[in-house]
């Protein structure tokens with residue numbers, strides 16, 4: 332099997348899993364219990380919070396554990412919207428956000444909030460000027476992702492956050508794809524809220540973090556116990572929290588080495604595809620993109636057909652984003668970048684990871700070339 336879908340999820344690193352395992356059946360106390368077994372779990376949760384804070388450059392009490400990136404996005408946006416609704420009900424986002432953001436703001440629109448969806452350029456970049464122009468007196472939140480999950484384009488988060496700060500508007504960023512791939516320091520970026528998810532950087536699934544700058548008023552999300560400083564009730568997912576803390580530390584420590592590895596594979600792949608396969612084009616920004624991402628459009632074919640041909644050879648890739656696969660809607664990200672629908676339909680995302688090899692790349696290019704020759708030969712539109 333050749334796995335080239337690391338933007339959808341990564342495997343859990345062996346060392347991360349080893350850290351987590353004792354917290355399932357040996358140190359299984361409830362982190363909220365006062366007895367010794369509970370206190371061991373509390374200490375583990377506390378240590379993990381410390382690790383996350385160090386990785387992000389923030390304080391421990393600004394780190395809130397959640398069930399993942401989706402919950403963090405939901406909480407950040409609704410939490411600010413509801414807490415600030417007396418001040419204003421306008422939110423700014425971009426057309427290329429993850430559905431965890433888009434569906435959340437769409438729901439708020441139904442509840443009477445107003446939302447501006449910023450355009451992007453042909454590379455999928457949001458311009459800071461467009462953010463500045465969209466801010467109104469009733470704007471309470473700007474939410475723009477740090478790195479796009481489909482085409483890998485990096486966004487000018489620092490510049491956008493600077494504008495938000497000057498205009499007195501809170502700034503949230505979905506940094507789920509950016510953690511472990513680009514340096515993320517919340518002080519340097521100047522963001523007020525940031526979402527991340529364990530399973531995108533070789534940690535476990537079902538665990539995430541919302542960073543909330545101290546002083547930011549947020550409506551609590553999950554009602555229940557007093558966990559997460561009474562802001563997010565529910566028994567702490569101790570093994571997940573331990574795994575996430577260990578994984579983020581490892582991801583930051585190994586970032587340079589991992590990036591060098593995946594960039595080399597990604598660039599070899601891009602060069603070979605561009606040279607050997609006609610009528611293709613690389614999507615996303617040519618330089619300012621995630622080191623492991625290559626997203627191509629192939630003319631005269633359906634992305635799903637390519638995906639299935641690769642799957643038949645045990646190669647895992649994604650067409651559009653994993654969350655929308657199964658639906659035949661073309662990617663909202665590619666459409667926002669101005670791509671015609673037919674071309675957007677023929678797009679495939681390849682995202683490389685730590686375990687991939689040069690042999691994986693070469694095999695994939697061979698299979699891809701054959702699949703495209705076969706599929707295009709059946710297409711009445713293909714000029715040959």
Ligand SMILES: *Cc1c(COP(=O)(O)O)cnc(C)c1O
Nearest residue numbers: 399400401429431480507508528
């Ligand atoms: C994966 C992903 C999410 C969702 O995270 P989960 O932990 O799977 O809920 C949100 N935003 C982006 C950009 C993602 O890539």
